[in-house]
Amino acid sequence: MAEPALDGLVDALRRLPGVGVKSAQRMAFHLLQHDRDGARRLATALADAVKRMRHCQRCHTFTEAEVCSTCRDSRRDARLLCVVETPADQAALERSGSYKGLYFVLMGRISPLDGVGAGDIGAERLLERAAEAGVEEVILATGFTAEGEVTAHALAAALKARGLKVTRLARGVPAGSELEYVDLGTIAHAMGDRR
Amino acid sequence: MAEPALDGLVDALRRLPGVGVKSAQRMAFHLLQHDRDGARRLATALADAVKRMRHCQRCHTFTEAEVCSTCRDSRRDARLLCVVETPADQAALERSGSYKGLYFVLMGRISPLDGVGAGDIGAERLLERAAEAGVEEVILATGFTAEGEVTAHALAAALKARGLKVTRLARGVPAGSELEYVDLGTIAHAMGDRR
Numbered sequence: 001m002a003e004p005a006l007d008g009l010v011d012a013l014r015r016l017p018g019v020g021v022k023s024a025q026r027m028a029f030h031l032l033q034h035d036r037d038g039a040r041r042l043a044t045a046l047a048d049a050v051k052r053m054r055h056c057q058r059c060h061t062f063t064e065a066e067v068c069s070t071c072r073d074s075r076r077d078a079r080l081l082c083v084v085e086t087p088a089d090q091a092a093l094e095r096s097g098s099y100k101g102l103y104f105v106l107m108g109r110i111s112p113l114d115g116v117g118a119g120d121i122g123a124e125r126l127l128e129r130a131a132e133a134g135v136e137e138v139i140l141a142t143g144f145t146a147e148g149e150v151t152a153h154a155l156a157a158a159l160k161a162r163g164l165k166v167t168r169l170a171r172g173v174p175a176g177s178e179l180e181y182v183d184l185g186t187i188a189h190a191m192g193d194r195r
Numbered sequence: 196m197a198e199p200a201l202d203g204l205v206d207a208l209r210r211l212p213g214v215g216v217k218s219a220q221r222m223a224f225h226l227l228q229h230d231r232d233g234a235r236r237l238a239t240a241l242a243d244a245v246k247r248m249r250h251c252q253r254c255h256t257f258t259e260a261e262v263c264s265t266c267r268d269s270r271r272d273a274r275l276l277c278v279v280e281t282p283a284d285q286a287a288l289e290r291s292g293s294y295k296g297l298y299f300v301l302m303g304r305i306s307p308l309d310g311v312g313a314g315d316i317g318a319e320r321l322l323e324r325a326a327e328a329g330v331e332e333v334i335l336a337t338g339f340t341a342e343g344e345v346t347a348h349a350l351a352a353a354l355k356a357r358g359l360k361v362t363r364l365a366r367g368v369p370a371g372s373e374l375e376y377v378d379l380g381t382i383a384h385a386m387g388d389r390r
Contacts, residue, residue: 005240005247006257012240015233017225022375023213025283028244030212032257033302036245038210043241045200045207046226046234052200053227062201062227088220107228 006032058129060122061087061105070103077101079136083126083155085109085143093141101139104129109142110151118154126155130164140168201227253324255317256282256300265298272296274331278321278350280304280338284374288336291379293386296334299324304337305346313349321350325359334389335363338374362389 006028013024031039055061056068063069070076080101084090085108093099106121130138138159142148152168159166171189173182182190201223208219226234250256251263258264265271265285275296279285280303288294301316325333333354337343347363354361365388368377 003248003257003259003263005244005259009240009244012233012237015230015237016222018218018221022283026213027211029257029281029283031241032244032248035210038207039241039245042207042210043238043245045204046238046241049200049204049223049227050231050234050238053198062198062224064198064200068198086224088217088224 055107056105059103059105060107060125061090061103075100078134080139081130081135081137082139082141084141085148085151089141089143099139106142106151109147110154111147112150118158121151123155123158127158127162130159131162135164137165137167140166144169144171250302251300254298254300255302255320256285256298270295273329275334276325276330276332277334277336279336279374280343280346281375284336284338287375287377287379287382288386291382291386293383294334301337301346304342305349306342307345313353316346318350318353322353322357325354326357330359332360332362334386335361336374339364339366339368339370339372343374365389 009028009031010021010024013019013027014021016024019027031042052064053062054064056063056065056071058067058071061068061070065072077100080099081104082093082099082101083104083106084093085106087105090103090105093103104126106126108116108121110116110118110121129135140152140155142151142155156166156168170193171186172193173179173186173190179187204223204226205216205219208214208222209216211219214222226237247259248257249259251258251260251266253262253266256263256265260267272295275294276299277288277294277296278299278301279288280301282300282302285298285300288298299321301321303311303316305311305313305316324330335347335350337346337350351361351363364382364385366385368374368381368385374382
């Protein structure tokens with residue numbers, strides 16, 4: 001169609017994760033035809049977030065402040081430090097209501113195939129944070145995927161070498177599962193860790 | 196997390212079609228963590244497209260000009276007017292290489308369940324356009340979905356009442372398909388067999 005403003009929008013939308021050319025076209029047409037106000041709002045929200053969001057100096061999550069509200073919350077148990085991959089994982093833990101300690105957000109995970117090493121996920125900063133006075137236990141809550149396990153393994157080794165107590169979220173059968181449909185590795189772990 | 200700039204971005208991304216809260220979070224985190232340049236480009240592209248894109252005065256598709264490049268192309272056969280639902284459908288017909296006439300883009304379709312009637316898709320403007328001197332055949336290429344068929348039926352009746360020759364893409368396009376997703380050979384056959 002040779003419409004540069006439209007082509008530019010489709011190209012920019014394609015850079016979003018999980019958006020291919022068809023989805024990008026559909027989004028662009030939808031915004032232009034039915035939601036120009038939404039398009040303006042998204043443009044403003046993007047510019048605003050890029051300008052204002054930075055990393056918490058304590059836990060490395062996204063925040064507009066120097067230190068995020070969770071790290072500033074004096075009611076949280078500062079003896080516990082839970083390591084997660086993303087703010088979304090942190091939010092899931094918060095929703096579970098099972099944890100009242102502090103966090104360290106890696107903003108990624110070790111993934112040798114993608115060339116992401118320990119340095120890229122701020123392992124050094126985690127070691128410094130974990131070594132601060134008052135931290136009694138570091139809970140590794142990275143995902144139970146191949147990359148999450150590699151990350152947990154590498155971090156556990158480094159943390160233990162500094163004399164820190166390190167734990168990992170328990171593996172087991174998820175609530176609501178039929179045993180029949182749970183993968184065998186999970187069943188084997190659940191059996192081994194039975195209590 | 197109570198981070199207004201981040202929450203605002205997630206909310207704005209959720210207004211995109213097909214994007215739920217999890218996808219919106221993933222997009223926001225990805226942009227902030229890995230592609231701030233992409234976020235800035237998307238913001239600019241959105242503002243730019245909203246400002247510059249309007250509707251072609253002849254065929255109603257999106258264009259930056261008064262009249263789009265297709266409508267201005269004197270090599271196209273002005274005796275044929277093909278009616279499609281969206282610019283994406285038009286693009287699919289163009290890629291099939293089976294059609295050299297002009298277009299009218301409805302930018303929608305009649306959908307009684309969604310309260311979209313003939314007036315909402317510019318049927319009146321289509322009737323004026325089709326009644327212009329030189330138009331010998333109006334080809335209805337709306338989708339072969341329930342809404343596309345209803346649209347074709349309503350437009351065919353109105354066009355025939357004005358004495359115009361009306362054809363429909365041949366069946367051969369599988370029922371239930373969106374034209375945009377049909378393979379090009381099928382589109383070409385359907386164009387050849389139009390009746």
